[in-house]
Amino acid sequence: MGSWPMVDDSWEESKYHLTNLLVNTTITRHESMFFDIQNTPDFLKRDKNNTDKAIIHVMSLKSMFGEKFHEIYLDPEWHNEEIDIIREYLKMNVRHFMADAGISRNESAISDDIDEIIQFETQIVNLLKEASNNDPSDQLKFARISDLKEHFPLINWEHFMVEVYPAALESYILHNPRIVIQDTPLLTRVSELVSKTEPRIIVNYVMLRYALSWNNEIGTKYELLWQALESNILHENKVEMRWKNCMDIATKTMSHATGAMWLREYFDKESKSIVDQIVTDIRMTFIEILNENKWMGNETKQAAIVKVQQMTKHIAYPELEIDDKKLDKYYKHLHINPNLTFSDNYEQILNWHFVKGAYHILEPYEIEFITNSNDFEAEYIQEKNTIVISAPIIRAPFFDKDAPFSFNYAAIGSVIGHELIHGFDHEGMYYDEKGEYRDWWDESSKNEFYRRAECIVKQYSRVKVVDKKHRIDGNQTLIWCQNYEIRQQFHRLQSDEHSPGFARVNIPLANMPEFAKAYACPIGSRMNPSSRCTVWGDDVDPTTAYDDAKQIQMKEIAKLLLKKVHSAKSTITETPVMKSSKKKSKEESGEFSNNRILIWLTVVKILLVLIIGILGILLILTMPNRIVKLQRENLSNQNHRMPLMN
Structure with missing residues (x-):
């Protein structure tokens, strides 16, 4: 690994070698710091020129503590207390590391090094923030290993790949194969930051993150x-x-083994087939919506329909978790040594995962089951055009096989619909039915999509939370029940990629004319706003929802009144005039016309009686207020006259 300048005075800058440093951190802990190499089935990419082949995927870097901490680094002056807490946390860790290793070091020097690391991490987080606004077309670049030098010239990429990957892939790597790079502008900016930063700071940063991984x-x-x-x-x-x-840790790293144990004990397999059908139904419904769509160009619409039709689904669990032979074969080359420490065995498992994934690169590309029955996971995988609904979600409160279908379609159906739409959001729209990255939208449809999406962004941004002083970021759009304290709300508002739960319920309902119809929400009210946002449907006039609801209500009232009329009709005595009229109408056009007139006259009488009755009730109810008002006016007049009498 080399020495760590923060705790070792023998470190020499002349021996600084970034490639070797990152090779060592990647081999032992799979921590590459300034980028990430992934071989797992859910991260492997297809070669767009040969979709039957998987290729190496160079992913973007992650920050030291993850996205939840980003807001602190983005505004360190405002979050100075949190920065102090992070500073003390890092110092305490270094003290523990030194104590365990029997090393002593000047406290002041450590503080200076920690401050430099925090400043460097602040720059990293700012680069990640800028990258979040990058053009989606910059997200993936198909290239070759040699092209990485253009974006990060400080690293000898061929040497790095040969050292990190199994020996069986050495020849493959030396032939400069095609790869896919995520967010090349970000990789370039990270390289520029590293190149202008002192080597001592870089080594301290890498070594501290490496140590924290334990x-x-x-x-x-x-x-x-x-x-x-x-x-x-x-x-x-x-x-x-x-x-x-x-x-x-054991559950995550041995997920299929522990998942199989849980599955056989707690999961009802019948639930899988029910949810599978719900996914199919929702998929077909979305195809109907697309067919009725009026703003998409015909070619784009047809491509979208094909994408939904070819969307695969991974429901509940992979077959190997209910088949002991397949499970044994899967773990065949993993060896756990009870004589080793927990940490040593953990590294063995990490390395086994990396190597197992690496061999996929030499094999035909195959869409594997993405998740396992340990993962509480619902997601859409863009590169595979696949919906994933794991077994733990297929239970209460999202699913109950004995509940009415309406319950399950509303609960887990909303989760499925949410994930399906990710295939057509601002990122998913750039992947086709095969999961290949390409722009298949015509310009007019794309512009209209963004216009409609912007409507929803603004709609969420108007919602105030956290003591009504802060607003939701409309660009961040769980379904979980939430009851956060104000300080928790504030932090989540800044860092969570999802909007608060109440907004994720109320805003979609407000955009649904069906909700306004069902509850007869007045026009302009919060749940029947004067303007609605809809991406996939046609624009909706809020008055339509209100008027339709009112029409339904009036029809129901009319039915009740007609019942009253029919009961009243049987008690009405016919007069000679009515008999004469009745006789005449029979002779001319039958009795139906006069009977209808009689019915409507009676309806009018009943309505007049009802109106008079209601007015009478209102008069009685408001009479005390009127009397009090008159008494106050009289008293006021007397008070005004009092001085004149003196």
């Missing part, structure tokens, strides 16, 4: 430090037992 494995004191940081920054007051942390 925190859940090497002792309770490190875990407690992290829990304290989460409590103070995210206001999530939770203290996990150490055994639970170890169990979580």
Whole structure:
């Protein structure tokens, strides 16, 4: 690994070699710091020129603590208290590392190094923020390994790939194969930042992140430090037992094995087929919506329909989790040694995952089951045009096989619909029915889509939260029940990619004319606004929803009144005039016309009686107020006259 300048005075800048440093962190912990190499089935990419082949995927870097902490770094002056907490957290970790290694170091020098690391991380987060606004067309670039030098020249990419990947791929890599790079502008900017930063700061940053990757494995004191940081920054007051942390790691890294155990004990397999049918039904319904769409160009519309038709689905669990032979074959080359430490075995599993994924590159591309029955996961995978609904979601409160269909379509159906639409959002719209990255929208349809999407962005941005002083970011759009304190709301408002739960219920309902019809919401009210936002449907006139509801209501009232009329008709005595009229009408055109006149005359009488009755009731109800008002006016007049009498 080389030495760590923050804790080792023997470090020499002349021996600084960024490529070798990142090779070592990647081989042992799969931490590449300034980019990410992924081989797992859900991250492997198809070669767009040969869709039967998988290729290496170079992904964007991640920040030290993740997106939840980004807002702090983006405005450090406002969040100076949180920066101080992060600074102390990093110092405490370094102190523990040195104590465990029997190293002593000047406290002042450590503080200076930590400050430089925080400043560097602040620059990283700002680059990530800028990248979030990049043009979607910059997201993926198909290139070759040699092209990486153009974007990050500080790294010897061929050497890095040969050292990191299994020996079986060396010949493949040396032939300069095609790869896919995520967000090349970001990779270029990160390279520029690293090149202008002192090597000492870079090594300290890499080594500290590398050391922190062990925190859940090497002792309770490190875990407690992290829990304290989460409590103070995210206001999530939770203290996990150490055994639970170890169990979580084992569950995630041995997901199919532990998932199979859970599946056989707790999951009702009949639920899988029901949800599978719900996905099919929702998919067909969306195709109907697309067929009725009037703003999409015909070619774009047909391409969208084909994409939905070819959308695959991964429901509940992969077959290997209910087949012991397939499960044993899957884990065939993984060896767990009970004589090794937990941390050593964890590294063995990480390496096994990486190597197993790497061999996919030498094999024909195959769409594997993305998730496992351990994952509480509902997602849409753009590159595979696949909807994933994992087994843990197929239970209460989202699903109950014994509940009415309407319940399940409303609950888990909303989750499925949400994920399906990701295939057509501002990112998913750039992937076709095969999961290949290409722009298949005509310009007019694309512009209209963005216009309609902007309507929804503005709609969410108008919603105030956190003591009614802050607004939702409309560009961030769980379904979970939420009851956050104000400080938690404030943090989530800044960092969560989803809008608060109440907004994700009320705003979609307000955009549905069916809701306004059902509840007869007045025009201009919050739930029947004067203007609606709809992306896939046609524009809706709010008066239509209100008028339709009123018409339904009036029809219902009319039925009630007609019942009254029919009952009243039987008690009416015919007069000679009526008999004469009746006789005449029979002779001319039958009795139906006069009977209808009689009915409407009676209806008018009843309505007049009802109106007079209502007015009488209103008069009685308001009479006390009128009397009090008159008494006050009289008293006021007397008071005005009093001085004159003197």
